[in-house]
Amino acid sequence: MSKKHPREPETTWQKIWHFIWYEDSLLSWAANIVLAFIIIKFLIYPLLSLVFGTSLPVVAVISCSMDHGYTNCGQDAPDNLCGIIGEGPRDLDSYWTTCGDFYEQRGITKEEFSDYPLSHGFRKGDVIVLAGVAPEKVSLGDVLVFSSDRAYPIIHRVVDIKETDTGYIYQTKGDHNPTQIIDGGLDETNVPNQVVIGRGIFRIPFLGYIKILAVDGISLLTGK
Numbered sequence: 001m002s003k004k005h006p007r008e009p010e011t012t013w014q015k016i017w018h019f020i021w022y023e024d025s026l027l028s029w030a031a032n033i034v035l036a037f038i039i040i041k042f043l044i045y046p047l048l049s050l051v052f053g054t055s056l057p058v059v060a061v062i063s064c065s066m067d068h069g070y071t072n073c074g075q076d077a078p079d080n081l082c083g084i085i086g087e088g089p090r091d092l093d094s095y096w097t098t099c100g101d102f103y104e105q106r107g108i109t110k111e112e113f114s115d116y117p118l119s120h121g122f123r124k125g126d127v128i129v130l131a132g133v134a135p136e137k138v139s140l141g142d143v144l145v146f147s148s149d150r151a152y153p154i155i156h157r158v159v160d161i162k163e164t165d166t167g168y169i170y171q172t173k174g175d176h177n178p179t180q181i182i183d184g185g186l187d188e189t190n191v192p193n194q195v196v197i198g199r200g201i202f203r204i205p206f207l208g209y210i211k212i213l214a215v216d217g218i219s220l221l222t223g224k
Helices: 012-022 026-052 092-104 110-114 209-222
Strands: 058-060 127-131 143-146 154-164 167-173 196-204
Touching: 012 026, 026 127, 092 110, 127 143, 143 167
Parallel strands: none
Antiparallel strands: 058 127, 127 196, 143 154, 143 196, 154 167
């Protein structure tokens, strides 16, 4: 049921308000979408940045590198987890059976891992809320978002920390990945604290698909 205005708008502002809030037309819907985008981008997003102390308060997960389940992430390949092809549940015991060797070789036990933030990982399409973190406050097991030569930030888990004369150096790894990534300008064995954007504090399932679908739609339209 469409909303009814108590009386006909007379002034310019009343007409604008009536168009945005009461008019049930395609043009009015388009205006509402644009207005929502402007409010989120220029009001809500800056406010969240201020509250959480980071320039990137929320990030949409666009890969499966932190997924604790067997998946091919939409690719033309068998389902795998930590490079091992198979299938199974998404619980910590199953994850550890498949992927635990990497952590145990670094002195990290399953019990320690279970106490880490976001210890069950997260999936493509989730949204992770970030908070700013001082370099000395980063702990083993934290999920960090950091920049590299990639077009998008990386969101992986800290598996080692070293303090140097120039700051802190972190080693990271995607929970789903078989190894750390060392490729061009992305070296997960050497992540300086200067490139860290924030630390993941909690997960909102599936909300990131709004952004992923929008980006995919734009790419389809533009052919890029």
